[in-house]
Amino acid sequence: MGRVVEILPHPGGELIWLAMVDIGTDRQLQIVWGGVPVVAKGNLVPVALPGTWLPATKNKPSPYKMRRRRYRGEISEGMLCSCAELGWDASATDRVALLDESAGLQVGESLEDRFVDWRRIVKNAPSPLAAEADPIDLGLDNRPKVPQLTY
DSSP states (O other): OEEEEEEEEOTTOSSEEEEEEEOSSSSOEEEEEESSOOOOTTOEEOEEOTTOEEOOOSSOSSOEEOOOEEETTEEEOSEEOOHHHHTSOTTSOSSOOOBOGGGOOOTTOOOTTGGGSHHHHBTTOOOOSSTTOOTTTTTOTTSOOOOOOOO
16 A cells, blocks of 8 residues: 555546655655546555556456556556455445554565454445345355555
8 A cells, every 4th residue: 555645647548647656765756647536645555566466357357467568658557446456345336445544554564464454444435234234145256355565
């Protein structure tokens, strides 16, 4: 997970931005992201680094590996993830998940095992299906986990 340090307009497109993200290493990453502009400087966000395997989604029927890519001339060193892209909520819209700082999260922390309590750490997360929903009962126990953040 990372903290957004700066948001810049993408020089080559509309509704695309460049985020400089601190992931707890000695350098910040540039990540290209698009869609609804919900991310702001200071936000904690889930980050998938190159080499991270993400679970299948509605738009991608098989798990896929994150790569370092160029979008309209700008390098993206990962992805700011939505709840759907993390495998936490398949019905979620394709918006970057904003993480709740009051949940005690730390920059650079892995979200690998947070699928169990993701509703507690995501701002404005949907209510659980049951008051004390068990992730195994919800069929979440077999979902791919987000690997440890490493660089």
